[in-house]
Amino acid sequence: MNDYTEIIFLIASFALLILFAYLANKVDYTVQVKGTNGWNSVSHVIQALYACMYLLVILIALLAKVKNIYTIAVILASILGLSLLIPAVRKGLAKMIPINPNSHVHTFALLTSVFIPTTLFQSLIMPTSLAEVQQENITLVSTLSSIWAQNILCAVLAVMGVGYLTRRNWQQTRERLGLYRLTFKQFLGAIAVAVLFVLLQWGLTIVFTQLGLSEEQEVLKVNEALMAPLFNSAIGIISIGLAAALGEELVFRGALQPRFGIILTSILFALTHANYGLSIGTIVVLVLGFGMGYFRKRYSTTYTMVIHAAYNILVGTLDYFFP
Template structure:
């Protein structure tokens, strides 16, 4: 059964090679028909969604530092290559296209810091609802997370994990993808990346947080405030249980 979503994604990827299909989708999403970069983005999105639909919450082996870097560095490279560094854009133009420049208004740094508290409140609300509506599923998600990140159980590792996720994911999703795909589609792909949660309340949580990060990117004109919020939230989520032990 898990192969069905991937087969469907492959078929849709082939269909998207048809120029008429590209023109049709371009009426709905801000895509450029005939662009190899856009084709790569669409196929990546289809595969991420297929992986999310086909995944199940199961026990996994703990991630190591090497595995985490091997997983995240290609995504960071994809962001830079996807916007055409050294091909269509110079390094400086690429940095600007990815939003890796400070926001014009300094208030966005304050908004980014306050956003950490807002994200924690939203996450607490969704997880509380999940504990009531689907307690067994919530327990499985918690167990998977505990196993998956068991090597990152000290303050230094938690900070490293939070910073890495923020830099890589914000550069790829809010920096590279969002200006082309919009906030909603980018947030769905962002949620699909976190496949260890399968389709659950945790997926909803990631989706909502992705929408918030997308709004911050769109309003501030920069990816950097979102990195602050993302990193701060991830680090807080990791450190709070550690401090309360």
């Protein structure tokens, strides 16, 4: 897949998700505010499409020539996704997390949150090899374009997902996402937390290494080859921080955490970072997700955006000077 095709596919995929988010909010608005059911059929179509996608993923996993742990994960995750279409399952889940089982928006959020890591696991049935990566022409421009496009689209999805243009105006959307102005003291506090997170990552890595639990060398080499253009330039390192702070924080800490809670949101956060397979790095991301979830609850999403940006930039800078 060339650079332009990848970007086009990324935009098309997110555009569909953003459309679904808008329509789900429109349905809830007409039911809850206007008291009409005229848009209910739209939500049923969306849910039917998700059912078809989950069934297709299961079929692809069953027919795949390569069978590994991710094949099982894909099938189980798809079954979980399908079960969320059942109202009784959502009612049971509503006893554990603050969702409305009858909300079309919450149903869409659940279906999408399970579907994204499911498709990620699907790609890991036949993971990318180092030889394949080395054959690709990976440039700084293409990598920057991809990371910024993905995170800007994530930000738009988060904004539309919480009801902007349907159920909420911009001020209400900002409040729902937890976007508040920081004081200078809070800003410095967030930077200090980022430094502590870097030290925590370093400490966890040492502990896992001492226990004989280390990253798979193939995974490390593939990741380094793909990310090399970013980590070898100042603009790349800054982009890793700012782009992730924008897109990932708005989706996970901003949109999802108030409904899914810290634990479930952190698990989803970790799974979406398992691009090249579950590893020790996944556990580190999970721990950091718990930490940022705590600070989102105590302060705001803006606070965690500063933490996330500073953390990524610090890690990228250290890797640049101390490879």
